[in-house]
Amino acid sequence: MQEKVEAQNILSMNSVEVLYDNVMLAIKGVSVQVPTGEMIALLGSNGAGKSTTLKAISGLLKAERGRISRGEITFQGTDITEVLAQNRVGMGICHVIEGRRVFEHLTPDENLTAAAPRGMSRSALNAEKEKIYDYFPRLAERRNSQAGYLSGGEQQMLAIGRALVTQPKLLMLDEPSLGLAPFLVEEIFGILQKINQEEGVSVLLVEQNALAALEIVSQGYLIENGRVVMHGTAEALKSNSDIQEFYLGGGEETDFHNVKHYSRRKRWLS
């Protein structure tokens, strides 16, 4: 039975703790499961530990002097806790880091080339690029201009496209909606959904924009203060009154005559 569960989850993270600089405990025992082929969201406010969770999975923690001090992460049944970040990309984990971070002085085309795995043939790379330009036609138009001058939405598309070149089995995105107009968020999320369905790529999405995220994922985890405080299907989370109030921006009408002069406690904390 346990075996079977392992096989169904492409990623499984068991009570992972992360320390920065050997002193700061950023996440305190987070457990997250990503079933193969599904889209999962990590929700929560600023500084809750969502980004740290992704970095623990991608191995980028090391660049920020963080380390996993407890727990383990398995990817397709293999323990990857000690595997180097660049080798995790080779295994099929790709992390689209926060703030887009395209290679600004390269063209979009070169951005895609830079991410090509070692040993990918020229024709395979070109085919991959055409596929990505099909997903993101806006990029195709500007493939030879300097990436630093693309708009925010185009840069986010490029960052996702660049990640796809690495042939991921698990695509992790950190706040792809950050600073983008609502129609762009909708467009990008729609494309993510398409990629998930057509390529069978599992997706782990970190979002503050819970409203948009819960529309496309099947399950969500709510992280607060470095802990998972809630886990459920997207439907269940959307209808949860706390989620509605704190993350979806007020479910009920507010009667301003009766507003209480203290903020409501998040019951699951402390």
Added chain:
Amino acid sequence: MDWVFLSELAINGALTGLLYSLFAIGLVLIYKASSVPNLSQGGLTMVGAYVVLALSHDAGLPLWLAIPLAAVIMFGLGFGIERVALRRLAGRPVVMILMLTLGLDIFLRGTTLAIWGGTSRSVDLGVSYEPLFLGDIFVSRIHLVGAGVALALFVAFMLFFRTRTGIKLRAIADDYMASWSVGISVERGVGLSWALASVVAVAAGVIWGEIQGVDQALSLLLLKGLTVAVLGGLDSILGAVIAGIILGVVENVGADLLDPLVGGGSRELIVAAVLILTVMIRPHGLFGRHDIERV
């Protein structure tokens, strides 16, 4: 003013300038792949020349074998420097890495002094010192050879930075974190750039060693090389070549005009003025990349 004399000054200045470019290309290679100005490029150039001498004069190999062999050894040394010293500093503030390269320069100078002493030795490339006249203009053959090597390396590296490996190196210079996130081995990339810069150092070391003799003073080429690299825009190989020519001509012609007025020594002043003015007026140089700020 005699036009033949002036053009002779300009042409020889340009050739000398291309020799500065030869040195500066090494600086640019490392900057282009890791955004670090390498203050030990002078030391590497000196070591490159000493290794060639050790293989040819001490071990008795012919020069045509000693130079490629030295290039291979220096290639390994470049990788070694990344592995031993730089890897620990990846992602730290640039100023620390800068200090490390300065320390490395001093270390290399001390090491060569300990092993080979401080007496100046000659390379004996076998290039004739017979004067070569192009029309009425006298040019030095060794400068001509060196300029040719500089241009050949320029073309080779321009092509290299269009290959997949070259593009990955440029990606690393742009953003370490983003490079890691798509599986680029930043460590190997930085190592490769140091290895290539060390090979360039062999070329520069041999040519400059032939011109001024091989001793610790070779490492002082850094000052002119850095001026050229900054004027060209630190990350532009084309910039290094053009800036080299400009600095060579300005220095040669300028010194000839100014020296009678100030009684000599204006050559260094001109170089210093170019460096200071570049940083003040055009910090990213002639062809350097700007930091992009979208409005």
